Amino acid sequence: MTIKNTTITKGFIIAGLMNASVLIFSRLFTNPTIPEFDPNVMSNFGLLMILIWGLAYMSVAKNYHKVKWLVGIFAVEKLIYGCVWTNWILNNNISDVYEKDLMAGMFYSVYGINDWVFFVFFIYVFLRLSKLKNDG
Template structure:
């Protein structure tokens, strides 16, 4: 299956928008429940960096063909977040998060799935760009 460049550009924009949803789930970085359950990764600073990654995805949406190695970096970044999420899910009780705050529970339920999805997307784009050399 081949995805056209226009759809790939939309994928980069969607990845950025999904990262920007951290603003919604964190209620503008005021949701302390998210911070409390993973203070290393999901501190307010960590969530700000997630937002910055999202802006980086959007910034190359129409120029991704020129920065194939940056696309590889995006895939690695998403792989790392996906692995961190899996580890978190295996060592925490998501039910406790939902009891404290539904938005935080939804956030912890989906953020890693989002990271795995876009890891595959970025990897696909990178491999496609390598083959075009």
């Protein structure tokens, strides 16, 4: 399966926009429920860093082919967040979050799925760039 370069560019933009959605779920960092349920990872500082990662994805959207190793770092970052979310889901009751706040519950329900999807996307792009370098 080969994905067009324009589709990959859109993937980077979508990844960034998905990270920027933290602004909605956190109500511009004013929702106290998200940090309450995972204060180490999802503090307001952690949420801000999610936004910054999203801006980084968008910043390379048109030039991703020039920054193979940064794309690899994006994949590692998504792997880490995906693992953290999986661990959180296995050790917490999502219903408790929904009882306190619908937006926080939605956030905890989907953020890891998003991270796993974009981990696959970034690793695909990284491997494709690695193959191109070896073929060229």
